[in-house]
Every structure is written in C-alpha cells, then in structure tokens.
Amino acid sequence: xxxxxxxxxxxxxxxxxxxxxxxxxxxxxxxxxxxxxxxxxxxxxxxxxxxxxxxxxxxxxxxxxxxxxxxxxxxxxxxxxxxxxxxxxxxxxxxxxxxxxxxxxxxxxxxxxxxxxxxxxxxxxxxxxxxxxxxxxxxxxxxxxxxxxxxxxxxxxxxxxxxxxxxxxxxxxxxxxxxxxxxxxxxxxxxxxxxxxxxxxxxxxxxxxxxxxxxxxxxxxxxxxxxxxxxxxxxxxxxxxxxxxxxxxxxxxxxxxxxxxxxxxxxxxxxxxxxxxxxxxx
Amino acid sequence: xxxxxxxxxxxxxxxxxxxxxxxxxxxxxxxxxxxxxxxxxxxxxxxxxxxxxxxxxxxxxxxxxxxxxxxxxxxxxxxxxxxxxxxxxxxxxxxxxxxxxxxxxxxxxxxxxxxxxxxxxxxxxxxxxxxxxxxxxxxxxxxxxxxxxxxxxxxxxxxxxxxxxxxxxxxxxxxxxxxxxxxxxxxxxxxxxxxxxxxxxxxxxxxxxxxxxxxxxxxxxxxxxxxxxxxxxxxxxxxxxxxxxxxxxxxxxxxxxxxxxxxxxxxxxxxxxxxxxxxxxxxxx
Numbered sequence: 285x286x287x288x289x290x291x292x293x294x295x296x297x298x299x300x301x302x303x304x305x306x307x308x309x310x311x312x313x314x315x316x317x318x319x320x321x322x323x324x325x326x327x328x329x330x331x332x333x334x335x336x337x338x339x340x341x342x343x344x345x346x347x348x349x350x351x352x353x354x355x356x357x358x359x360x361x362x363x364x365x366x367x368x369x370x371x372x373x374x375x376x377x378x379x380x381x382x383x384x385x386x387x388x389x390x391x392x393x394x395x396x397x398x399x400x401x402x403x404x405x406x407x408x409x410x411x412x413x414x415x416x417x418x419x420x421x422x423x424x425x426x427x428x429x430x431x432x433x434x435x436x437x438x439x440x441x442x443x444x445x446x447x448x449x450x451x452x453x454x455x456x457x458x459x460x461x462x463x464x465x466x467x468x469x470x471x472x473x474x475x476x477x478x479x480x481x482x483x484x485x486x487x488x489x490x491x492x493x494x495x496x497x498x499x500x501x502x503x504x505x506x507x508x509x510x511x512x513x514x515x516x517x518x519x520x521x522x523x524x525x526x527x528x529x530x531x532x533x534x535x536x537x538x539x540x541x542x543x544x545x546x547x548x549x550x551x552x553x554x555x556x557x558x559x560x561x562x563x564x565x566x
Numbered sequence: 567x568x569x570x571x572x573x574x575x576x577x578x579x580x581x582x583x584x585x586x587x588x589x590x591x592x593x594x595x596x597x598x599x600x601x602x603x604x605x606x607x608x609x610x611x612x613x614x615x616x617x618x619x620x621x622x623x624x625x626x627x628x629x630x631x632x633x634x635x636x637x638x639x640x641x642x643x644x645x646x647x648x649x650x651x652x653x654x655x656x657x658x659x660x661x662x663x664x665x666x667x668x669x670x671x672x673x674x675x676x677x678x679x680x681x682x683x684x685x686x687x688x689x690x691x692x693x694x695x696x697x698x699x700x701x702x703x704x705x706x707x708x709x710x711x712x713x714x715x716x717x718x719x720x721x722x723x724x725x726x727x728x729x730x731x732x733x734x735x736x737x738x739x740x741x742x743x744x745x746x747x748x749x750x751x752x753x754x755x756x757x758x759x760x761x762x763x764x765x766x767x768x769x770x771x772x773x774x775x776x777x778x779x780x781x782x783x784x785x786x787x788x789x790x791x792x793x794x795x796x797x798x799x800x801x802x803x804x805x806x807x808x809x810x811x812x813x814x815x816x817x818x819x820x821x822x823x824x825x826x827x828x829x830x831x832x833x834x835x836x837x838x839x840x841x842x843x844x845x846x847x848x849x850x851x
Contacts (some may be wrong), residue, residue: 399745407734423744
C-alpha cells in the first residue's frame with residue numbers, strides 16, 4: 285500500500301523518549317514543527333463551575349489520525365470541541381491557547397474557523413428537511429455558492445470520498461433521513477468534507493452504528509488522512525488501535541499520556557493508561 | 567405459570583380497565599361539542615346556503631334572499647391584513663425568545679405574551695380603536711386588521727418559540743460546524759425543521775382571529791355595501807352573524823347560521839391547505 289511509505293517517512297523515530305520526562309514534554313514527542321496542524325497549550329475549559337479540561341497540552345499532527353480515548357466524562361469531547369470552538373455553543377469558556385497552523389483560534393471568526401476545522405458528531409444528524417444532495421451541498425449553498433455544476437461536482441466527489449456514492453447515486457433526491465443510520469453518518473461526513481476543511485474532528489462517529497457500518501467508517505477515516513488531518517474521539521479502544529497513528533488518553537479532564545498508537549497499546553508509560561487499556565477500570 | 571392470581575392482581579386489572587373506559591368517555595365528551603356545533607350550524611343554515619349566498623350582496627332590510635359576498639371578501643381582507651402585520655412580528659418574536667431568550671427581558675416578554683393571549687378581545691378592539699380609528703377619524707378595514715393582528719401575535723410567538731425549542735440541538739450544531747453563521751443556521755435549518763409546528767400555531771391564530779366579532783365592531787365596523795378599500799369600513803362574516811342573529815327576520819337568522827357554517831368550513835379548508843403546502847416533501851416516498 286502506498287500509504288505505508290508515507291507513514292514510515294512521517295513516523296517519528298521515538299528516540300528521545302525518556303521514561304522520566306515531565307508531564308508537558310511527551311506532548312510533542314516525535315513530532316516536528318512541520319507536521320503539527322493544531323496545538324493546544326495549557327488548555328483549560330469550563331462549563332459554568334465545571335472544570336472540564338485541566339491544563340491540557342496536546343498536538344494534532346497533520347495528515348494523520350489522532351485518537352482520543354478515556355472513560356465517559358473525561359473531557360475528550362470537550363477537547364475536540366475546543367479545537368473548532370464548538371464548546372462555545374454549549375456555553376463553555378477556555379483559557380490557555382489553541383492554535384491552527386500557529387494562529388490563535390480565538391482570533392478567528394468562529395464561522396471561518398469552522399470551515400477549516402469541520403466536525404462530525406456522535407449521532408448522525410442530516411438535515412431532515414433536505415434531500416441527500418442538498419445535505420451535502422448545504423455547506424456550500426448556504427455560504428452562497430450558486431454554480432450548479434460546481435455543486436454537482438462537489439456532491440459527487442464528497443459522496444465518493446465518504447464511500448456512499450454507489451449506494452445513493454440513484455436516490456439523491458430522497459430525504460437525508462430516509463437512509464440507514466450508517467449511511468446517514470457517512471452522509472454527515474460527506475457534508476463535512478464538502479466545505480473543504482483541513483481538519484476533521486470526529487466525536488465518536490461510529491458509537492451508534494453496527495459493526496459493518498463501523499468498519500466502513502473506519503476504512504473511510506483511514507483513506508481520508510492523506511488529504512485531511514483527523515482527530516477522533518472514541519470509546520472503543522480497538523477502534524483507536526485500528527484507525528489512529530497517535531493516541532491520547534484522557535482521565536478526569538487531564539491528559540494522562542499521548543504517544544504513537546502502537547506504543548500506547550503495547551508499552552504505555554503510565555500505570556493509569558495501562559489499567560484503562562487492559563480494562564481494569566473505566 | 568404466567569401471573570399469580572391474587573386479589574391484588576385482579577384489583578389492578580379492574581383499575582386498569584376503569585381508567586381506560588374513563589379516558590375514552592372523556593375523549594367522547596371532548597369532541598362531542600365540535601360535532602354538535604358543526605352539525606347544528608349545518609342543519610340550521612342549510613336553507614340559506616346556496617349559490618346566492620356566496621355571490622350576491624345583502625338585500626335591503628325586509629327583502630328576502632341575498633347573500634354575503636361582501637362579508638366573505640371582507641373577512642378575507644381583514645385576515646390578510648391581520649396576518650401581514652401579526653405573523654412576521656409573532657414569528658420573529660418567537661425566534662428571539664427561542665434563540666436569545668435566556669435573560670430577564672425575554673422572561674418578561676414571555677410573560678406578557680401569555681397575558682396578552684388572555685386579554686379579552688373586546689379590550690383589544692378598544693386599543694385598536696384608540697390607536698388607529700381615532701387618528702384616522704373613521705372606521706376602517708385597516709383598524710380591524712390591526713386588532714386581529716394584536717390577537718394573533720401572542721399565539722404565534724409562543725408556538726414559534728416552543729417549536730423552535732423542540733428542534734434537536736444537533737441540527738444547530740451541524741449547521742454551525744459547517745461554518746454557517748448563527749442566523750443562517752436559524753433561518754435555513756432550524757426554521758424549516760420547525761415549520762410544521764409553527765404552521766399549526768399560525769393556523770390557530772388565524773382561526774381565532776377569523777372568529778372574532780367584538781374587536782371588529784368598533785374598528786372595521788361592518789358594511790352592507792361592496793368595499794375592498796382598506797381605509798373604509800368593511801363587512802365581515804362575524805359582524806354579519808352578530809347583526810343577523812339578533813334581527814327579527816327569520817330569513818336573516820337562517821343566513822346567520824349559514825354564515826356560521828361557512829366560517830367553520832373556511833377554517834377547516836384553510837387548515838387543509840396549510841397542511842398541504844407545508845407537508846414534508848418526503849412523506850410519500
């Protein structure tokens with residue numbers, strides 16, 4: 285596979301791993317500045333009085349898949365939402381910094397930021413009043429694109445990328461919610477891709493799906509990383525192991541450990557990580 | 567053994583059956599008035615219900631026959647004016663309450679809307695009289711429309727708010743995550759998803775306004791002649807019913823019944839049209 289080659293080039297050498305490294309250090313271990321897409325530094329997030337994220341520093345490497353694992357309520361989703369400021373929609377605030385290509389996301393207009401950093405949610409949420417075509421075209425159309433040819437092209441390209449085209453090409457005018465749950469989720473991914481984001485955030489995208497649909501989504505994530513930077517939150521550790529290049533483990537709002545996926549799942553450095561991965565808690 | 571046959575068990579089943587019977591009885595009682603009103607108006611008014619009723623003008627006092635063409639058109643015009651003023655205000659106020667309504671001001675507005683929906687319609691008529699009729703110096707269709715609009719606003723506001731709140735938050739998030747501005751998400755995604763419920767609210771408001779007599783008495787006044795000018799007094803079905811029902815002529819009484827039936831039918835047809843227009847494009851597939 286051609287992917288292997290690019291992988292091995294970008295794969296960090298992991299030479300500088302010291303077992304006694306301070307907590308903030310392992311964040312960018314093995315990553316160089318060229319291949320970091322987004323960076324969170326000393327990130328704290330609050331919802332009212334709840335301190336949801338505690339001093340998290342974590343890099344999102346470009347054109348790779350970062351998986352975020354941890355038990356419920358550990359701040360995984362909050363972290364993901366901070367990356368494109370969707371936490372604000374739920375009334376959250378943050379301190380510390382999040383950068384995209386070195387620029388502070390808080391300085392962006394959130395509308396512009398979210399076009400560059402798209403998001404796929406846990407529950408498939410196609411717009412119920414729109415057809416399959418209109419769902420995919422929504423991002424472009426509602427942002428003022430009228431060119432029919434371009435819309436058609438984009439819709440087809442994105443549905444193909446989301447591995448859904450063959451299943452829906454004859455029913456593009458059907459309701460977005462008339463298809464199966466797994467198809468709906470791939471439709472949502474196509475819709476996200478249509479606005480041409482650089483980063484795609486996925487919040488447990490397969491947790492409500494059956495194994496076959498899940499497998500399709502996972503294949504899809506794997507194929508997308510050559511063009512996009514992906515961060516995925518998942519409850520499913522096998523899934524993290526299958527699709528991701530790097531894995532971060534969160535517990536109680538703190539980042540416990542982050543490393544290459546292979547290392548995380550074979551020889552994690554922290555006891556808590558090992559306990560979680562082996563199913564001893566969480 | 568499926569269930570132990572104890573006396574407690576038996577009592578539980580009896581209670582269950584009693585409850586079901588009681589509920590059904592209440593349903594019957596609840597819909598009985600509607601059926602009775604509908605059939606009684608029809609029976610009483612059927613004699614006066616003919617083509618003349620729809621296309622002719624009222625005959626001079628004492629002459630039999632004639633129709634209420636002017637009142638039909640008048641009611642239509644009054645409702646149109648009321649809807650043009652009341653619906654945009656009501657819908658946008660509802661959007662405000664649902665989208666930005668987590669503050670004290672919104673709580674006050676919400677409370678006021680609830681109070682307004684309970685204000686006697688004749689009082690609303692007096693307000694419209696002072697606001698419109700006095701400055702214009704004469705009764706007019708416009709004044710009647712304003713009175714009806716004031717009556718529509720609270721219903722539309724509150725149902726719009728409720729319906730928007732019912733739209734799952736995930737749709738808003740999906741819209742925002744696509745990089746759509748907040749207002750565009752509201753107008754293009756949330757409102758269409760809530761359209762069905764909002765339509766029901768609009769219908770309720772229009773139906774209520776269509777049946778109002780009191781606020782029209784001293785705003786639109788009524789008119790025995792053909793008029794479609796909005797700055798002149800205008801006829802309406804309800805005012806005709808009021809006048810004809812208390813008149814000493816049997817023919818007029820019958821026409822009042824007919825007008826009542828037409829009004830009910832009008833609202834019925836209007837509901838069907840609204841439902842058809844705002845139906846989901848995908849239901850039939």
